[in-house]
């Protein structure tokens with residue numbers, strides 16, 4: 001029995017171990033059930049009692065020494081692997097963090113919210129209605145006769161004969177009055193559609209309609225409520241002007257201007273050198289319209305108004321191209 005040879009094979013084996021895989025393979029060759037040590041221990045059987053004792057002791061001591069060295073190698077490889085893993089997953093906690101992108105309300109929605117907040121505080125409730133509307137509600141019931149220019153195909157999107165995309169929120173005046181008796185005090189936010197597209201027009205835009213009907217409502221009520229609204233919306237020092245105008249569904253009618261937000265009245269490109277900006281259409285509800293919904297114009301009277309939300313948002317935020325609202329460019333939208 002050549003213990004010397006066993007020794008040498010252990011030494012050269014250990015010297016050739018470079019990886020954890022080498023180690024596993026070598027361990028099997030050495031210490032496995034059919035490994036070298038097993039073979040040597042098996043060989044003891046053929047020796048006499050005395051030799052068996054001596055060789056047995058030597059083999060076993062070499063075996064436990066070898067096991068210890070292999071365990072040491074195993075620990076070494078495990079430690080190396082742990083270090084590599086640490087390298088891979090290392091984070092520099094002093095680096096600045098990433099700020100997550102947060103969404104925010106679209107400037108049109110913000111403007112809607114503000115308009116609704118102001119009118120709610122004045123006792124108005126909010127109603128919404130259909131964007132696909134009949135010609136009857138969009139025009140006839142509002143005293144807009146068949147030959148009125150607003151009914152020209154150039155302005156109105158027709159779905160089919162008699163059915164249109166509403167060109168304004170005013171048809172909701174009729175729907176609201178048909179569904180309830182006076183007093184009425186309502187605003188109607190919503191999308192409207194017109195066949196028009198340039199720096200100040202988009203084919204879809206938004207309006208807020210307002211309607212107040214009760215006993216004894218006068219033009220001074222219209223002036224008071226809308227002046228309060230404008231001062232809330234644009235600031236208490238904003239100049240307000242009521243200018244005679246014409247709408248088929250109101251009589252008398254007025255357009256409301258505010259002092260130009262850019263030049264403060266001196267005259268500039270935005271206000272076309274007038275010093276004033278139109279922001280609202282309004283008027284006393286036409287008796288014909290009241291009669292049409294079954295109200296008695298001798299008993300009740302009211303005023304109505306309508307405003308373009310994009311226009312108000314443009315003036316509030318200083319935006320000069322209406323199309324910006326609909327490019328969905330977050331660099332633009334995140335400013336508001």
Ligand code: DAH
Nearest residue numbers: 168170281282283304305306
């Ligand atoms: N509907 C009108 C438009 O789209 C705006 C308007 C004017 C609404 C006068 C009203 C009003 O309620 O009284 O241009």
